[in-house]
Amino acid sequence: xxxxxxxxxxxxxxxxxxxxxxxxxxxxxxxxxxxxxxxxxxxxxxxxxxxxxxxxxxxxxxxxxxxxxxxxxxxxxxxxxxxxxxxxxxxxxxxxxxxxxxxxxxxxxxxxxxxxxxxxxxxxxxxxxxxxxxxxxxxxxxxxxxxxxxxxxxxxxxxxxxxxxxxxxxxxxxxxxxxxxxxxxxxxxxxxxxxxxxxxxxxxxxxxxxxxxxxxxxxxxxxxxxxxxxxxxxxxxxxxxxxxxxxxxxxxxxxxxxxxxxxxxxxxxxxxxxxxxxxxxxxxxxxxxxxxxxxxxxxxxxxxxxxxxxxxxxxxxxxxxxxxxxxxxxxxxxxxxxxxxxxxxxxxxxxxxxxxxxxxxxxxxxxxxxxxxxxxxxxxxxxxxxxxxxxxxxxxxx
DNA sequence: AACCGTCACAACCGCAACTGT
DNA sequence: GACAGTTGCGGTTGTGACGGT
Numbered sequence: 286x287x288x289x290x291x292x293x294x295x296x297x298x299x300x301x302x303x304x305x306x307x308x309x310x311x312x313x314x315x316x317x318x319x320x321x322x323x324x325x326x327x328x329x330x331x332x333x334x335x336x337x338x339x340x341x342x343x344x345x346x347x348x349x350x351x352x353x354x355x356x357x358x359x360x361x362x363x364x365x366x367x368x369x370x371x372x373x374x375x376x377x378x379x380x381x382x383x384x385x386x387x388x389x390x391x392x393x394x395x396x397x398x399x400x401x402x403x404x405x406x407x408x409x410x411x412x413x414x415x416x417x418x419x420x421x422x423x424x425x426x427x428x429x430x431x432x433x434x435x436x437x438x439x440x441x442x443x444x445x446x447x448x449x450x451x452x453x454x455x456x457x458x459x460x461x462x463x464x465x466x467x468x469x470x471x472x473x474x475x476x477x478x479x480x481x482x483x484x485x486x487x488x489x490x491x492x493x494x495x496x497x498x499x500x501x502x503x504x505x506x507x508x509x510x511x512x513x514x515x516x517x518x519x520x521x522x523x524x525x526x527x528x529x530x531x532x533x534x535x536x537x538x539x540x541x542x543x544x545x546x547x548x549x550x551x552x553x554x555x556x557x558x559x560x561x562x563x564x565x566x567x568x569x570x571x572x573x574x575x576x577x578x579x580x581x582x583x584x585x586x587x588x589x590x591x592x593x594x595x596x597x598x599x600x601x602x603x604x605x606x607x608x609x610x611x612x613x614x615x616x617x618x619x620x621x622x623x624x625x626x627x628x629x630x631x632x633x634x635x636x637x638x639x640x641x642x643x644x645x646x647x648x649x650x651x652x653x654x655x656x657x658x659x660x661x662x663x664x665x666x667x668x669x670x671x672x673x674x675x676x677x678x679x680x681x682x683x
Numbered sequence: 684a685a686c687c688g689t690c691a692c693a694a695c696c697g698c699a700a701c702t703g704t
Numbered sequence: 705g706a707c708a709g710t711t712g713c714g715g716t717t718g719t720g721a722c723g724g725t
Contacts, residue, residue, distance in 0.1 A: 300694075300719085301693070322710075323709080323711095335711095337695080341694085372714070372715090373713090374713075375713060387694090392692090395691055395692075
């Protein structure tokens with residue numbers, strides 16, 4: 286016996302939607318808003334189950350849906366995101382405004398996966414297939430071999446084989462770079478733009494979250510637009526307790542096995558009014574509160590997807606659920622980019638970039654003081670701050 | 684013209700996660 | 705904590721359009 290249907294199917298319409306049904310659904314949602322899908326069909330006068338109504342609205346009728354062919358730019362982005370996220374269509378679609386997860390999924394299955402196979406790329410791992418020539422022959426065979434007439438379920442055997450191969454291979458977990466930096470800026474209600482960096486740094490409150498092998502808690506949903514008001518109470522919610530400790534103890538990247546802690550150097554400067562001394566570098570582990578230390582951002586990772594600007598500003602988000610890890614995915618993407626950059630140019634010297642500060646001026650001393658020690662991520666979240674996430678590679682000091 | 688295979692994509696299904704009680 | 709209802713996600717299927725024979 287199978288599972289009972291979500292609702293009684295007796296007397297309900299199925300299959301393609303008619304124009305009249307679309308009109309009824311659209312009018313109802315425009316008047317009453319989304320949600321209450323189970324009750325919606327009856328109220329809207331539709332002989333459909335709520336699930337079908339939701340699907341029709343989400344994938345077809347919503348006004349913000351972009352119709353039409355997927356552009357080459359979007360195509361490239363889908364491939365890139367799929368390489369980073371896998372079959373997480375809703376996450377991928379979230380990076381393509383106006384596109385739905387269903388559309389992206391269909392496009393992948395009908396176009397892109399086959400395109401990659403033709404190019405000799407494993408669409409699951411995005412690594413080169415063992416024998417590119419062989420892969421090409423395989424796709425040619427699909428076109429030319431008259432014995433290659435198969436039922437629908439057999440047609441994707443090539444891809445399934447590819448997938449099986451991928452499952453056998455060991456895929457290295459993605460590790461984060463050591464110098465991830467989360468800088469928080471106060472949110473201004475009168476001015477949605479970020480306040481200048483100088484202003485944020487002048488605040489006594491510790492506004493910088495500096496993380497070494499430490500991430501935003503995976504419970505933070507960067508795709509949500511809600512504020513962090515749900516975090517007002519922590520003591521009663523043990524589910525989140527591990528995320529709310531100071532950043533030193535903050536939630537670690539879940540894929541990382543226990544590793545020997547690596548240290549990194551931090552540049553120290555003389556305090557104001559003190560005798561000029563040479564700048565010095567000390568290991569971060571030896572950094573004390575009285576050090577006037579900066580961590581030079583020597584390279585900002587290229588952003589991908591819609592994170593197209595030098596400084597990506599992401600509002601603090603509501604913590605939805607402990608398992609949600611979209612923020613981790615985002616950082617994973619950035620780290621993939623980081624690895625690519627390293628492959629392109631492994632020289633740290635030539636990788637150094639001058640990046641734009643928040644005031645728009647180019648500044649190769651973009652830095653953040655570690656005033657008062659490392660603040661907690663929780664402090665930043667509690668204050669409803671915006672987070673500017675820049676993933677940096679630390680300058681190598683010789 | 685009829686048949687058949689392929690393609691594209693809307694729609695469906697099962698399940699897991701979430702939410703409220 | 706247990707349970708039931710709701711929502712969202714990803715895999716799969718159904719079906720019309722199209723092209724080749």
